[in-house]
Amino acid sequence: MAPLRFNVFKQAHKGLRLLLNDTIQAIQQTDFSIPAEGNACIATIKTTLQLFHVHAGLEDQDIFPMVSQIAPAVVAHFEKEHEKDEALIMNLHKNFEQYELADSPAALLVAGNTLLHEFIAFTVFNLEHMSQEECLLNPFLWSQYTDDEILAVATAAVKKIPPAKNELFIPWMLKGNSDKEVAQWLQRVKESAPAPVYERLYTTAVQILEGSRMQHITAVMEG
Structure with missing residues (x-):
């Protein structure tokens, strides 16, 4: 049996999956009729979205170019997926604005319920997206690069993450792996x-x- 190759996505994706799970739990346990609770939950969601945005940017800049010559159609597919992800993020930000404009406890609850289901859609999309990346992109990486070469690119990419964002991301990777x-x-x-x-x-x-x-x-x- 061939030894397992280095999966450049695994460590980050495990952390991100746990982050999605915990964010959904936070949304479900929030009483959105109380503005202080709702706003605190929205701050949590915003942090989650920021980390997904940073992660996608690293893939676009550092991982996708590694296979763009041998699998341009596959790379184009995932670039489009990242565009869809950004659209989902923008839609969630519109939901935040709707919550801010709600003028009664009932309206706040309606906005909170909409936010829950929009975040579930974001979660479902990203769970499938991350799984596809690991299943479809890794074989191309493994066919062209050694594990040490892939790890070197990943290490260099991590150094580009702003320190404040990295400090937020590291705990999720520690807990998720x-x-x-x-x-x-x-x-x-x-x-x-x-x-x-x-x-x-x-x-x-x-x-x-x-x-x-x-x-x-x-x-x-x-x-």
Whole structure:
């Protein structure tokens, strides 16, 4: 059996799937008839949308060009998908405006319910989109590049993420990936990045993850 190849999308996509799940939970548990609750939930949704926008931009700039010569139609398909994603994001922002204009508890609830279903549509689209990327784009990447070459591109792409956005994204990737995957991530950073970078990531993991998970992750790293 051939060894598993490096999946450039997996770490981020696992974090994004968990983020979608938690955002839906936050929406469902919000009483939108109370403006303070509704506005806090909308702030959470806006953060989610920002992270998806940043992630799509990195794929457009760094991953898609790697296969554009050998699979132009596939790349064009996913570029169109990202345009659809931006349209869904813009539609959600229109829903935010509708909530702001609501002038009664009943109207606030109606706007909140609309927001829930629009975010569900965004979630369904992105779950399918991320799955397609992994199933359709990875084989082209693997046919042209070594795992080390793909990892090098991914590492360079991550460095382009604004620090404030990266600090928001990292906890979701830590929580969304398996203990073994987090241990491998920490080990890669420890071996390749400046010590302060590794220390920040490790400290974040300790703060974010349950003690039992960190114990297992540390054990995996120590072999």
